[in-house]
Amino acid sequence: MRTSLLKVILLRLWSAIPVLFGVLVVTFVLIRALPGDPAIHYATSPNAGPEEIEQIRRQFGLDRSVIEQFVIYLRELFRGNFGNSMVTGQTVLSDFATRLPATIELAMMAFFFAIVLSLPAGIMAAIWRNSWFDQLCRVVSSVAAAMPVFFFGLLLVYVFYFKLGVASEPIGRWPSMIIPPAPITGFATIDTLMTGDWELFRMAVAKMIMPAASMAIFAIAPLLRMMRGSMIDALDSDYVLAARAFGLSRIRVILRYALPNAMLPVLATMGMVLSTMLGANIMIEKLFSWPGIGAYAVNSLIAVDYAPVQAFVLIVASLFVAMTLVIDILSAAVDPRYKLKR
Amino acid sequence: MISIANIRFILRRNFVTGIAAVLIVVLMIVALIGPYVVPHDPLTTNLREVLRPPSSAFWFGTDHLGRDIFSRVIVAARLDFAIAIVAVSLSAAVGVSIGAFCGYVGGRIDRAMSRIVDVMMAFPLFVAAMALVAVFGNSVESIVLATAIINLPFYFRLMRAEINARREAGYVEAAIINGNNTRQVIFQFLIPNSMPPVVVQISLNLGWAILNTAGLAFIGLGVAPPTPEWGIMIQEGAAMMVSGQWWVVVFPGLALVLAVFCFSLLGDGIRDIMDPRRRS
Numbered sequence: 217m218r219t220s221l222l223k224v225i226l227l228r229l230w231s232a233i234p235v236l237f238g239v240l241v242v243t244f245v246l247i248r249a250l251p252g253d254p255a256i257h258y259a260t261s262p263n264a265g266p267e268e269i270e271q272i273r274r275q276f277g278l279d280r281s282v283i284e285q286f287v288i289y290l291r292e293l294f295r296g297n298f299g300n301s302m303v304t305g306q307t308v309l310s311d312f313a314t315r316l317p318a319t320i321e322l323a324m325m326a327f328f329f330a331i332v333l334s335l336p337a338g339i340m341a342a343i344w345r346n347s348w349f350d351q352l353c354r355v356v357s358s359v360a361a362a363m364p365v366f367f368f369g370l371l372l373v374y375v376f377y378f379k380l381g382v383a384s385e386p387i388g389r390w391p392s393m394i395i396p397p398a399p400i401t402g403f404a405t406i407d408t409l410m411t412g413d414w415e416l417f418r419m420a421v422a423k424m425i426m427p428a429a430s431m432a433i434f435a436i437a438p439l440l441r442m443m444r445g446s447m448i449d450a451l452d453s454d455y456v457l458a459a460r461a462f463g464l465s466r467i468r469v470i471l472r473y474a475l476p477n478a479m480l481p482v483l484a485t486m487g488m489v490l491s492t493m494l495g496a497n498i499m500i501e502k503l504f505s506w507p508g509i510g511a512y513a514v515n516s517l518i519a520v521d522y523a524p525v526q527a528f529v530l531i532v533a534s535l536f537v538a539m540t541l542v543i544d545i546l547s548a549a550v551d552p553r554y555k556l557k558r
Numbered sequence: 559m560i561s562i563a564n565i566r567f568i569l570r571r572n573f574v575t576g577i578a579a580v581l582i583v584v585l586m587i588v589a590l591i592g593p594y595v596v597p598h599d600p601l602t603t604n605l606r607e608v609l610r611p612p613s614s615a616f617w618f619g620t621d622h623l624g625r626d627i628f629s630r631v632i633v634a635a636r637l638d639f640a641i642a643i644v645a646v647s648l649s650a651a652v653g654v655s656i657g658a659f660c661g662y663v664g665g666r667i668d669r670a671m672s673r674i675v676d677v678m679m680a681f682p683l684f685v686a687a688m689a690l691v692a693v694f695g696n697s698v699e700s701i702v703l704a705t706a707i708i709n710l711p712f713y714f715r716l717m718r719a720e721i722n723a724r725r726e727a728g729y730v731e732a733a734i735i736n737g738n739n740t741r742q743v744i745f746q747f748l749i750p751n752s753m754p755p756v757v758v759q760i761s762l763n764l765g766w767a768i769l770n771t772a773g774l775a776f777i778g779l780g781v782a783p784p785t786p787e788w789g790i791m792i793q794e795g796a797a798m799m800v801s802g803q804w805w806v807v808v809f810p811g812l813a814l815v816l817a818v819f820c821f822s823l824l825g826d827g828i829r830d831i832m833d834p835r836r837r838s
Contacts, residue, residue, distance in 0.1 A: 241677075
C-alpha cells in the first residue's frame with residue numbers, strides 16, 4: 217500500500233510541474249501583453265523619474281532577449297519581488313501578505329458552510345430517494361446553480377440587515393466603531409482567540425457570516441448533486457447488497473461501506489468548488505468591501521495598476537494547482553482500491 | 559427523423575425541459591423586440607420620480623436616477639444574450655474544430671494542445687476572464703473574447719474525447735475508403751456524430767456566459783454605465799439594499815436568475831433525453 221500510494225503522489229507532483237510552468241509563462245506574457253511599460257510595474261511610485269525606470273529596465277533585462285527576460289522574471293519571483301502597487305505605494309508582496317488571511321478566512325468559512333449544508337443533504341436525498349426531501353433538494357440545487365453570488369449576497373443583506381436587523385453591517389471586516397486589534401497572524405478569528413477577546417471574536421465571526429453564506433451558495437449545487445449521485449451509485453452496488461445480506465445494520469452499512477466509497481467523486485468536486493470560490497471571492501469581497509486579495513486585485517485593475525493583477529492571477533492559479541494536487545493525493549489515499557493492492 | 563408525434567412524446571416525458579425551452583424562446587423574443595415596445599426610455603433620467611416603488615406607471619419601480627427599471631430590465635436582455643450567444647458560438651466553433659482535429663490526428667500537435675488546455679484550466683474561470691479583460695481593454699468586445707477563450711477548454715476536451723472514441727468506427731473507415739480526405743472525415747462524419755454532448759454543453763454554457771458577463775459588469779468590467787445591463791443594474795442598486803429599496807436590485811437579479819435557470823434546465827433536459835443513463 218505504501219509504495220503504490222507514494223508512487224501516485226510522486227506521479228501527481230511530477231504532472232503538476234508542466235502546468236505550473238505554463239502558469240508562469242502565462243503570467244509572464246500577461247505582464248507584457250498588458251497595456252503600458254512593464255518597467256512601470258516595478259517602479260516604486262507613479263512619478264518615478266526616467267533614471268529609475270532606466271535602472272529597472274536594466275535590472276529586469278527589458279533590453280535583452282525574451283528568454284533572458286523570463287529567467288530574470290523567475291529569479292525576481294523567487295526572491296518574492298512581485299513589483300509595486302501604484303495605488304497603495306507598497307510592494308505587492310506586502311499588500312498580499314496583509315490581505316491574504318482575510319480572504320482565506322472567508323473562503324474557509326464559506327467552504328465549511330457549503331459542506332455542512334450540502335453533504336448531509338445529499339446523503340439524505342440519496343437514502344430517501346424520490347421523497348419530498350429529495351425533491352426539495354433538487355429544487356434548491358437547481359435554483360442555487362442559477363443564482364449569481366452577488367445577487368444572493370444582496371438578498372441576504374436586505375432580509376437580515378435591513379428587514380430583520382439581526383446581521384451586522386455588511387461593510388468591511390470589523391464594525392465601524394471598533395479599532396481593529398493589532399494583527400498577530402492576520403486571521404481575525406485566530407487573533408482574537410489568541411488574545412482571549414471573546415467579544416471581538418464574536419464580532420469578527422458575525423461579520424463573516426453573510427459574505428461567507430453568499431459565497432457558499434454556488435458551491436451547494438455541485439456538491440449536493442455529486443454527493444447524492446455517488447451515494448446512490450454506492451447504495452445500489454453489490455458490496456452494499458452483500459453487507460445488507462450479512463445482516464449489518466442500516467446505519468453501519470451506510471456509514472461504514474457506502475459513504476467512504478461515495479466520497480471519492482465528491483472530493484474531486486470539492487477541488488472544482490474551491491477553484492470557483494477563488495473567482496467568487498472577487499465579487500463577494502467587492503460587494504462587502506472585504507479587505508481581501510480579490511477586492512484588492514479588482515480595484516487595482518480598475519485603477520489601471522497592473523502589478524497586483526498579475527500577482528493575483530499567478531497566486532490564484534498556483535493555489536489552484538496546489539489544491540488540485542492535494543485533492544488528487546487525498547483521493548488516492550482514501551480510495552479503498554489502493555488498500556487492496558498491497 | 560424526428561416527427562411531430564415524436565416531439566410530442568418527448569415533451570410529455572420532459573415537461574420541465576419543454577417549459578424551459580418555451581421560456582427561452584419567450585426571452586429571445588423579448589430581447590429582440592424589447593427595445594421597441596418598452597413603456598419608457600431606458601436611459602432617460604427623471605429626478606422627480608426617483609426610487610419609486612413598483613406601481614402601475616413603473617411596473618418594477620424606478621432607480622436612483624428616476625429611470626424605469628422595467629424598461630431597463632427588458633432592454634438589457636438583448637445585450638446580455640448577444641454577448642453570451644456570440645461568445646459561446648465562437649468558443650464552440652473553435653473548440654470543437656481544434657478538439658476534433660487533435661482527437662483524430664493525435665501525435666505531437668495533440669499533446670501540445672492538451673498541455674496548453676491543461677494550463678488554461680489552471681486558472682479559475684472568473685479570474686481568467688478578469689485578466690483577459692485587462693489585456694484586451696475594458697470593453698464589450700473584450701468580454702465576448704474573454705468569455706469565448708475561457709470556455710474553449712471544455713469544448714476541446716469534450717470533442718477530443720468523443721472523436722477519440724469514434725475514430726476507429728466502421729463509418730469512419732467507410733468514409734476513408736470512399737476517398738474522403740482527413741478534413742472531410744472530421745467535418746462531415748466525425749463532428750456531426752459527436753454533436754449531442756456539445757449541444758448540452760452549449761446550453762449550459764450560455765447560462766454561465768450570461769452569469770459571467772453580469773459578474774464582470776458587477777465588479778466594473780466590460781459593459782459600462784449607463785448602458786442597461788443586469789449586472790450593472792444590480793451593482794447600482796447595491797447601496798439601496800441597505801436602505802430598503804429592494805426593487806432596484808431584485809428585478810434585474812430575477813431576470814438574470816430566470817435566464818440562467820432556463821438554460822441550465824434545458825441543458826440538463828437535453829442530456830436526459832439523449833442519454834437516459836445519466837438521468838439525474
